[in-house]
Amino acid sequence: MVTVRYMVKDVDAAVAFYTTHLNFTVKQQFGPAIAILARDDLTLWVAGPKASAARPMPDGRKPEPGGWNRFVIEVSDLPDAVARLRKNGVSFRNDIVEGPGGKQILAEDPSGNVIELFEPAAKQ
Secondary structure (H helix, E strand, O other): OEEEEEEOOOHHHHHHHHHHHOOOEEEEEEOOOEEEEEEOOEEEEEEOOOOHHHOOOOOOOOOOOOOOOEEEEEOOOHHHHHHHHHHOOOEEOOOOEEEOOEEEEEEEOOOOOEEEEEEEOOOO
């Protein structure tokens, strides 16, 4: 079991995105501050501006959404998944790229956090 926290601009928008497009379920929600979502062995905490995790650091920096760190969701048919998500208005940072391990693409949630969709290469 892995737990990841993403800072988001709007908890309700994040919940809608992850449950509608990526098959997460809501385990708990604490109003507009934070929601705890789950998919398989991944627990995702989406923390909004009212969450304690959004408080400034001692040096003044503020936690914010975006960046390049991400979790990976494996899919069996990446082109099909991308077409379905694009049809539903999901944004992507790139097009599908292929490497020795498989194909990947980077999707964004409504706050700009990255989710990598990955289709493993066929085993030979």
